[in-house]
Structure formats: structure tokens, C-alpha cells
Amino acid sequence: IRDRYYCERGKCTLSLGLGQPCTNDNSCGRRAVCLWNDTNTLTGVCTAMFTVDNNTQIANIKSKRFQRGPFANLVCKTGWADENGICTGGPKSKNRGNPCQTDRDC
Numbered sequence: 748i749r750d751r752y753y754c755e756r757g758k759c760t761l762s763l764g765l766g767q768p769c770t771n772d773n774s775c776g777r778r779a780v781c782l783w784n785d786t787n788t789l790t791g792v793c794t795a796m797f798t799v800d801n802n803t804q805i806a807n808i809k810s811k812r813f814q815r816g817p818f819a820n821l822v823c824k825t826g827w828a829d830e831n832g833i834c835t836g837g838p839k840s841k842n843r844g845n846p847c848q849t850d851r852d853c
Contacts, residue, residue, distance in 0.1 A: 751776065763793050772818050780818045782806070796821045799834050806832030 752759045753773045762776035763769055768790040769781035775793035782805060783791040799805055799822045806819050806828070820827055823834035840853045847853050 765793050765795055767793050769793050780821050782819055782822055794822045797824050797826065799823050801825065801834050801836060803834045804832055805834055 751762050753762055753776065754760070755774070760774075763774050763779075765775075765779055767775075769775050769792065770790055772781045775781050779793045779795050781791040782794040801824070803823075805822055819832070820834075825834065825837050827835050827837035829835045842853050845852075
């Protein structure tokens with residue numbers, strides 16, 4: 748299976764399994780994300796995409812030195828997490844079906 752391997756420092760490397768420690772999203776393959784939910788660790792955990800329920804905190808982002816990965820929200824079943832790192836249903840349009848020029852109009 749092609750997505751079982753990824754390129755790390757110029758070498759084809761076997762992707763990690765779910766629940767294994769990771770340092771980047773690529774190391775988890777195409778169906779998982781490297782999720783850091785603890786500010787005290789040097790590694791994250793490979794977590795399957797679209798599996799975490801709403802109202803679940805996926806990232807502890809209270810520490811200024813901690814940065815949530817760019818794809819962390821993909822572990823939420825909806826694909827959305829709020830600014831506090833909690834899975835949510837995503838934004839709702841207050842202008843649904845009306846004309847618009849930009850995304851902000853919606």
C-alpha cells in the first residue's frame with residue numbers, strides 16, 4: 748500500500764501506526780494526524796482522522812510555547828476545532844443563501 752511509506756530526510760520510511768508516538772503529520776500516514784495534546788511531551792500521538800466527538804478537547808493550547816499542528820482539527824468528526832482546541836460543529840452562516848462577494852459576507 749503506497750500510503751504506508753513516507754519520505755523522511757530522503758529515505759522511504761514505514762508510516763507509524765495509530766497510537767504511536769510521532770513528531771510530524773507525515774510520519775502517521777495519510778489517514779492519521781500527529782496530535783500533541785500535552786505541552787510537556789516532545790512527541791505527539793498518531794490519531795485517526797475524523798474520529799473524535801464534538802466537545803472533546805484535542806489540544807491543550809493554554810501554554811504559549813505550545814502550537815497546535817495545522818491539521819489537528821482533522822481528528823474531529825466534523826473536521827472543525829475552535830480556538831481552544833475543542834472539536835465543534837464548525838461555523839454557521841448567518842447569511843446562508845444570500846448573495847456574497849467574499850467568504851466574510853457569509
